Amino acid sequence: MSDNKFSVTVRVWRQAGPGGKGRMESYKVPDVSPDMSFLEMLDVLNEDLVRRDESPIAFDSDCREGICGCCGLVVNGDVHGPDEHSTVCQLHMRRFRDGDVITVEPWRVKSFPVLKDLVADRSSLDRIMAAGGYISVNTGAAPDANAIPVDKDDAEEAMDAAACIGCGACVAACPNGSAMLFTGAKISQLALLPQGKPEKARRALAMVEAMDAEGFGNCANEYECEAVCPKDVKVANIARMNREFLLGNFLSKR
């Protein structure tokens, strides 16, 4: 085991509950190993806080392998931290130096109200999904695999869109707080496949209207979302959503 431990100071957003006023607080974290993930560093800090009878810092995490979309923090002004196309659980302390002061903030988006400390409520994204992010299938025996031919390129593109983990980084990074990369990916993953095509017009109309109702901002095509997306979801999906929505509006019977 290497003994190259160092210490950092984290400045964390502390907020007692929903709607409350919060403030930044500083904590010193000694004995940080460069092999720790960023969240493990927060775990260590929390253990220390509990030992001192202080309230631990609330933050979201689940899989801690970059595939669930739970964690999401703004670290030193970078959404999901300084690594490109990464989640904050995949950020490691080796990215920092002894004596660094690290600013940690939650997503500060109107449609993601902060519940406590670093935990933001992203259920507005779930409500967009509930509006049409699915296909209607009769229950019964599973259909034969490969019964419906799918073009390989379309399948790949649908998979790339489906890689979206719904972490909300696109919204947190957007200058306007727009959720169009998320909604675009969710519309695209189905619109590209034959199973999703029958409902594509109604899906695009309903999901965009649900997105607007949640109070997200508008897309100005600045592509900050694409730059931070941990799954590298492309803005071509936003164009596809625009296309599906406009065609659905002007050409479908709805």
Next chain:
Amino acid sequence: MDLGFVKRVIFTSIGRKFVMAVTGLALGAFIIVHLGANLLLMKGEESYNGYVALLLANPLILYAELGLAAIFLLHIATAVWVRWEDWRNAPSGYEERRWQGGRTLGSATMLYTAIAILAFLVYHIVDFRFGDHSVGFYQMVTAAFRDPVFVGIYVAGSLALALHLSHGMQSSFQTLGVNHPKYTPFIKFGGLLVALSMIGFALISVYFLLELDHRKAEHHYQVAATEAR
């Protein structure tokens, strides 16, 4: 008659951006034609005034002007609405925030270049459209171009326009849903070319400010005089 589809254009985020994009592209087409007309200034008084006379002789010119004004107003109205919503919904309160490389100088300054262009447009319309046409259009324009203050404003206006279009042209296509691995690089390049060509407005005004047209005329005169000898 179900007007639901019209309501969707007005009251949804993508609908409003659709109007902004379509009117933006129409204004882009207009400004290119405008630049073509300005280039006639360099061909001389006869060409320019001939073109203006041809335009004014068209009985539809008033309706074309009203249509253009309507496109401008739609573009501005949707932009104000969209911006107002963005301003209310934008993430705020980050103690520290770093842009991640998506924004460009053009995209980040759209609001400011828009305000600059609008201010210039008002000045431009009051000065030229409703100005004194009695001296002739060529004389009116070139006289203005010999005034350094006017040229300063004019150059600033065209630079703001170039910056605005550097994001606006390609952004319109994305908003309309046109994003294709084959064609998008060409659209982006074409958008930049259109944006760059807006500097042509500035160059034409500087051409007259430096009285390069006089020098050209002198040269012609000298050549003609030598040949006559």
